[in-house]
Amino acid sequence: MSFLVKTTDCHHLSSTAMAMCSSFCPHLPNHFGGRPAYSFPTKPLSFSFKAFTSQASNASSKDELPTRVGFLGLGIMGSPMAQNLIKSGCDVTVWNRTKSKCDPLISLGAKYKPSPEEVAASCDVTFAMLADPESAVDVALGKHGAVNGMSSGKGYVDVSTVDGATSKLISGHIKSTGASFLEAPVSGSKKPAEDGQLIFLTAGDKSLYEIAAPLLDVMGKSRFYLGDVGNGAAMKLVVNMIMGSMMASFSEGLLLTEKIGLDPKVLVEVVSQGAISAPMYSVKGPSMIQSLYPTAFPLKHQQKDLRLALGLAESVSQSTPIAATANELYKVAKSHGLSDEDFSAVIEALKPKLQQ
Numbered sequence: 096m097s098f099l100v101k102t103t104d105c106h107h108l109s110s111t112a113m114a115m116c117s118s119f120c121p122h123l124p125n126h127f128g129g130r131p132a133y134s135f136p137t138k139p140l141s142f143s144f145k146a147f148t149s150q151a152s153n154a155s156s157k158d159e160l161p162t163r164v165g166f167l168g169l170g171i172m173g174s175p176m177a178q179n180l181i182k183s184g185c186d187v188t189v190w191n192r193t194k195s196k197c198d199p200l201i202s203l204g205a206k207y208k209p210s211p212e213e214v215a216a217s218c219d220v221t222f223a224m225l226a227d228p229e230s231a232v233d234v235a236l237g238k239h240g241a242v243n244g245m246s247s248g249k250g251y252v253d254v255s256t257v258d259g260a261t262s263k264l265i266s267g268h269i270k271s272t273g274a275s276f277l278e279a280p281v282s283g284s285k286k287p288a289e290d291g292q293l294i295f296l297t298a299g300d301k302s303l304y305e306i307a308a309p310l311l312d313v314m315g316k317s318r319f320y321l322g323d324v325g326n327g328a329a330m331k332l333v334v335n336m337i338m339g340s341m342m343a344s345f346s347e348g349l350l351l352t353e354k355i356g357l358d359p360k361v362l363v364e365v366v367s368q369g370a371i372s373a374p375m376y377s378v379k380g381p382s383m384i385q386s387l388y389p390t391a392f393p394l395k396h397q398q399k400d401l402r403l404a405l406g407l408a409e410s411v412s413q414s415t416p417i418a419a420t421a422n423e424l425y426k427v428a429k430s431h432g433l434s435d436e437d438f439s440a441v442i443e444a445l446k447p448k449l450q451q
């Protein structure tokens with residue numbers, strides 16, 4: 096396993112890597128320049144940019160470096176991620192099931208293709224940010240799916256949160272075309288996506304990881320390479336399993352505080368100063384107290400992640416009673432029409448009117 100955190104400059108990158116960054120996205124050095132400093136021990140990245148271009152069916156000289164990036168799925172996460180790629184100077188082609196969501200990106204300079212197949216065919220690296228396993232499979236492998244546009248020298252990077260089996264299925268089909276596959280689900284929500292501060296949990300073809308690294312660095316603050324396909328998906332599910340339980344527990348605390356006559360706003364402040372402090376509590380607590388749930392991470396996706404994490408735990412006979420209980424609460428919240436609210440709306444499932 097290896098990981099890398101964004102730095103203020105590109106001094107940690109080899110000159111080859113820098114050349115590659117600039118080739119993907121001409122404005123990358125400036126983009127890196129404004130970021131917060133982190134230092135970390137990491138192996139120097141060895142980019143195989145030339146190797147990649149030599150495999151590309153449409154790259155015949157150094158002047159035709161693979162600069163074309165596809166983006167499939169422009170929801171809460173995909174839109175800002177694609178937007179950051181465009182702003183950093185990448186040549187981005189977008190597709191979304193609901194076409195109108197492409198329009199703001201087209202205004203920013205993105206190209207549009209009417210199917211995932213056509214995006215993949217016209218791009219060197221194609222990202223997919225889709226709702227769930229079903230949509231990830233549909234877009235990759237369905238009629239006019241991305242797989243039909245893939246070929247040797249191209250790469251498919253699935254950043255959706257899915258289970259390992261789904262990721263392996265997609266990987267198998269993509270690789271059968273001669274293309275490379277990387278799973279790269281993200282930790283971090285709407286605001287980190289807007290700010291280019293996501294955390295990528297990647298696994299799959301190491302060569303594609305290295306090729307995609309400058310693009311991941313435009314969209315994120317750090318990236319982990321975890322080995323075989325399935326490991327990135329599994330890590331993401333474990334993280335979100337913990338998060339779902341934390342939110343359910345926090346919800347109980349807020350409601351109990353209020354019921355015993357204490358001020359839940361004070362609870363949020365106390366929690367923020369102690370060992371269990373987490374940005375999630377400080378960010379979401381004040382709106383939860385007002386019963387407001389502006390959507391950053393849809394509740395339906397949190398429940399999907401708990402469901403998939405429970406399946407993962409089951410597959411290795413690991414007991415996860417807390418996550419299982421939390422999952423039930425999210426299911427109750429969903430059944431009361433809260434699917435598209437933020438996942439912090441799970442607190443509603445603990446209020447008497449919803450418990451009947």
Ligand SMILES: NC(=O)C1=CN([C@@H]2O[C@H](COP(=O)(O)OP(=O)(O)OC[C@H]3O[C@@H](n4cnc5c(N)ncnc54)[C@H](OP(=O)(O)O)[C@@H]3O)[C@@H](O)[C@H]2O)C=CC1
Nearest residue numbers: 168169170171172192193225226230256284285391392396
């Ligand atoms: N929001 C968050 O905070 C985070 C979300 N994630 C994960 O990222 C992924 C995307 O999340 P998010 O952007 O919030 O979700 P959204 O619900 O906002 O977007 C989902 C995207 O998937 C598309 N889609 C859904 N079903 C289909 C289908 N059958 N065929 C084609 N496209 C489909 C939607 O298209 P359309 O616009 O047409 O509906 C949309 O582009 C999920 O896997 C989620 O778990 C990961 C980290 C954080």
Ligand SMILES: O=CCCC(=O)O
Nearest residue numbers: 256282283284335392
């Ligand atoms: O999958 C969603 C994760 C949300 C977050 O990490 O804040």
